[in-house]
Structures are given as structure tokens and as C-alpha cells.
Amino acid sequence: MADEHSTGLATDAGNEHPAPPFPTPRKTRSNSRRNILIAAIVVVVIVGGVLLWRHLSTYESTDDAQVDAHLYPVSARVSGYVIKVNVDDNQYVPQGTVLVEIDPRDYEVAVEQAKAALASAEATAQSLNITVPIEAVNASSQLKFASSGVEDAGAGIVASEKDLAAAQAQLEAAEANDVKAQDDVRRYKALVDKQEVSAQTYDQALAAARASTASVAAARDTVASAEQAVQRARSRLGQSEANQKYAETGPQQVSSTQARARAAVADVQARRAALQQAELNLQYTKIAAPVSGEVNKTVVVGLNVQAGQQLLTVVPLEDVWITANFKETQLRNMKVGQACEIHGDSSGRTYRGHVDSIAGATGPVFSLLPPENATGNYVKIVQRIPVKIVLESGENNDHQLRPGMNVVPDVYLR
Numbered sequence: 001m002a003d004e005h006s007t008g009l010a011t012d013a014g015n016e017h018p019a020p021p022f023p024t025p026r027k028t029r030s031n032s033r034r035n036i037l038i039a040a041i042v043v044v045v046i047v048g049g050v051l052l053w054r055h056l057s058t059y060e061s062t063d064d065a066q067v068d069a070h071l072y073p074v075s076a077r078v079s080g081y082v083i084k085v086n087v088d089d090n091q092y093v094p095q096g097t098v099l100v101e102i103d104p105r106d107y108e109v110a111v112e113q114a115k116a117a118l119a120s121a122e123a124t125a126q127s128l129n130i131t132v133p134i135e136a137v138n139a140s141s142q143l144k145f146a147s148s149g150v151e152d153a154g155a156g157i158v159a160s161e162k163d164l165a166a167a168q169a170q171l172e173a174a175e176a177n178d179v180k181a182q183d184d185v186r187r188y189k190a191l192v193d194k195q196e197v198s199a200q201t202y203d204q205a206l207a208a209a210r211a212s213t214a215s216v217a218a219a220r221d222t223v224a225s226a227e228q229a230v231q232r233a234r235s236r237l238g239q240s241e242a243n244q245k246y247a248e249t250g251p252q253q254v255s256s257t258q259a260r261a262r263a264a265v266a267d268v269q270a271r272r273a274a275l276q277q278a279e280l281n282l283q284y285t286k287i288a289a290p291v292s293g294e295v296n297k298t299v300v301v302g303l304n305v306q307a308g309q310q311l312l313t314v315v316p317l318e319d320v321w322i323t324a325n326f327k328e329t330q331l332r333n334m335k336v337g338q339a340c341e342i343h344g345d346s347s348g349r350t351y352r353g354h355v356d357s358i359a360g361a362t363g364p365v366f367s368l369l370p371p372e373n374a375t376g377n378y379v380k381i382v383q384r385i386p387v388k389i390v391l392e393s394g395e396n397n398d399h400q401l402r403p404g405m406n407v408v409p410d411v412y413l414r
Contacts, residue, residue: 059412060334064384065324065342069403072291072314074099076305077284080106087295092399093314095292100299100311102285111282114275121271125264157234164226171219178216181209291316317399322353322389324409325363327382333413334358340389343408347400352392355411359386387411 080102087099184205289295297312305311322342326334334355342351362383364370389409391401401407 058414059410060326060330061408061410062324062326062330063406063408064326065322065389065407065409067320067401067403067405067407068323069316069320071403072293072316073310074287074290074312074314075308075310076100076102076287077307078102078107078281079306080104080285080304082299082301082303082305085297085299085301087297087312089297090294092294092317093289093292095289097289098286099289099295099297100287102287102305104282104285107278107282107285111275111278114271114278118268118271118275121264121268125261125268128261128264157230160226160230160232164223164230167219167222167226171216171223174212174215174219178209178212181205181212185209287311289314291319293317315403317396317402320396320401320403321356321391322407322409324387324389324411325384326387326411327384328362329382331358331385331387334387334411339412341410341412342389342391343410344401345406345408346402349400351395351401353389353395353409354392356388356390359388361385 082100083103084101085099086097086101087093093099185208187205291314293314293316295312295314299305299311322340336355336357338355340353340355342353343349344351362385364383389411
């Protein structure tokens with residue numbers, strides 16, 4: 001045993017490169033475990049990669065997204081002097097809150113003037129409505145009276161002409177009698193001078209001649225009077241005919257009065273509309289919030305504002321949405337109604353929502369000067385499409401999402 005041991009030692013000492021010893025069972029087991037561990041790690045990495053790929057393929061995400069909302073500009077509907085501003089910057093106001101008050105005194109005066117003008121127009125219309133039936137009755141009676149007057153005047157002319165004819169006949173008879181009496185006077189004068197008849201007979205003839213001369217004068221006066229009567233009758237006939245013509249215009253006069261009455265009624269309606277407008281203008285002196293939200297104001301007390309001038313802006317924080325600009329390659333499987341998770345940069349919260357709609361064109365198309373790629377130098381650039389994402393009910397009750405904030409939405413495709 002000693003020799004073997006010493007021989008072994010000698011042999012070991014004489015060899016520069018001794019042979020490697022055989023692996024022990026412990027080293028073998030260690031190598032096997034290491035290989036198994038490496039294989040397990042590779043399997044886990046592969047499985048994890050597959051699971052990660054499957055998970056990443058279930059949603060699309062972008063950091064090009066902002067919170068949007070409709071901004072409600074509040075402007076004055078009437079001009080005037082601002083006497084009161086009831087809100088401060090960034091103050092939350094419910095819908096209908098009076099924000100700004102304009103001096104109402106000018107508009108109160110305008111309302112009183114409109115009321116007075118309406119009362120006057122109503123009185124005029126009422127009086128014309130009463131006048132219309134009265135004028136209708138008067139026109140009818142005047143026409144009947146004028147017609148009867150024409151008939152009476154015609155009958156008077158006939159009677160006057162008959163009287164004139166009778167007077168002319170009497171005049172002719174008186175003239176004939178006068179001629180005979182004058183002849184008798186001349187004849188008896190000659191006989192008296194010859195003393196062939198008595199002077200008494202001559203005197204009787206002379207008296208008869210004088211009486212006939214007087215009868216002729218009276219007859220002429222009667223004829224002249226009859227002629228005047230005929231002229232008066234004819235004048236009355238002309239007046240009656242004029243009255244009849246005027247009376248015949250009675251329906252036109254009634255129509256004119258009715259037209260004035262209708263115009264008065266229309267004037268009443270116009271005055272009533274003017275009163276309503278004046279009352280509206282008075283109401284417009286108090287400017288109320290159109291929606292609930294926070295206020296951003298640019299108006300102060302003492303400012304003279306004009307109709308249409310913007311005074312402040314109301315931001316409705318209850319009605320906000322997300323505008324996410326996804327690459328066109330991300331929209332392959334994106335559809336309306338898909339669930340979303342929105343991660344807010346400011347609050348760190350995650351909000352629930354869903355895809356509401358996808359824009360009809362890319363963002364640059366809606367710009368003032370859309371880009372145009374000239375032929376020959378075209379470079380393909382991946383475009384982005386705005387996608388509107390709305391929040392589920394109650395997600396923004398704390399109003400932490402404000403328009404313009406950056407968010408990161410994840411749209412789940414499956």
C-alpha cells in the first residue's frame with residue numbers, strides 16, 4: 001500500500017500535464033439544473049413575449065390626445081353701460097345665473113313709450129271701428145235723400161216751366177189788350193177832338209189803356225218771376241244731382257273708412273310688437289349663463305358694451321370629450337362603440353369611455369391651407385385621424401378633466 005502510494009506520487013510528480021479527473025455526480029447535477037433553468041427562462045420569455053404581443057394587439061394607444069369641450073361665448077344682445085358683474089374668473093355657475101347687468105333705465109323708458117303708443121293706436125282703431133257702421137248707414141240714407149231730392153227738383157222744374165208758360169200766355173193776352181186799349185185811346189182822342197164822342201168816353205178809354213199798360217207790366221213781372229223760379233228749380237236739380245253723385249260715392253267712402261280701420265288694426269299689431277321688442281330688450285339687460293360651467297370673463301363694471309360684443313366665456317366641464325389623433329395604421333380594427341381607458345396626465349386617474357365617432361378626414365384637411373404634395377417630390381407620411389372618445393356617465397364629476405389637457409387613451413379592439 002505504501003509502495004502504491006509512493007508510486008502514484010512519483011508518477012504525478014513526473015507528469016507535467018496530468019489527465020483531468022472524471023466529473024463528479026455533483027457537477028453533473030449542477031449542469032443539468034442550469035440547462036433546465038436556461039430552458040425555462042427561454043420558455044418563459046417566449047410565452048411572455050407571445051402574451052405581451054397578444055395583449056398589445058388587443059388595444060391601440062396614442063399620446064397625441066387632448067380634452068375638448070364646447071366653449072360658450074356670452075355676448076351682449078343690447079348696447080349699454082355695465083353696472084354690475086356678478087361673477088369672478090374661474091367661478092363655477094349654474095345655468096341661468098345672471099352674470100352681467102346693463103343699466104336698464106333707457107330700456108324701461110322705451111317700454112313706457114311703447115305702451116303709450118300702443119294705447120293710442122288701440123284708441124284710434126276702436127274709434128274707426130265704431131265709425132265704419134255709422135258711415136255705412138249715413139251713406140245709404142244720403143243716397144236715398146239725394147235720389148228723392150233729384151226727383152223733387154225735376155218735378156219742381158216741370159211745375160216752374162208750366163207756371164212760366166202760363167205767365168207768358170197772360171203776358172201775351174195783356175199785351176194784346178194793351179194794344180187794343182192804346183188803339184181805342186188814339187181813336188177816341190180823334191173823335192173827342194171832333195166832338196163826336198163825349199169826353200167821358202175818352203176818359204174811360206184812357207183809363208182802360210192805363211190799366212192795360214199796368215196789366216202788361218204785371219204780367220211781365222210774373223213772367224220774370226216764373227223764369228227765376230225755373231232757374232232756381234234747375235239750380236236745385238243741379239245741386240240735387242251733385243248731392244246724388246256725392247251720395248253715390250258713399251260705398252267708396254265706407255270702403256276707405258274700412259281701409260283706415262284695418263290700417264289702424266295693423267298699426268295696433270305693429271305697436272304691440274314694438275312693445276314686445278322693448279320688453280325683450282329690457283330683459284336682455286340681464287345676461288345669464290347659457291349652460292353650467294366655469295367662467296372666463298373679460299368684462300368689468302363701467303364698460304360701455306355694444307350689441308354682439310363678447311363679454312365672457314362659459315366652459316361646461318360636465319360635457320367634455322377626448323379628441324385622440326390616431327395614426328391611420330391604428331384604425332384597422334377600430335370601430336365606434338369600443339371601450340376605452342383614458343389616463344390623465346394631470347390627475348393620474350384612469351377614466352372609462354368609448355369611441356363615439358371617427359372623423360371624416362385627417363387633421364390637415366381641415367386646416368386653412370391643406371398641404372398639397374407636388375409631383376416628383378412626394379414623401380409618404382403617416383397621417384393621423386381625429387377620433388372622438390366620450391366619457392361614461394359620472395366619470396368627470398370632480399371636473400378634473402379640463403379642455404386642453406393631455407391624456408393617453410387606450411382603445412380596446414377586442
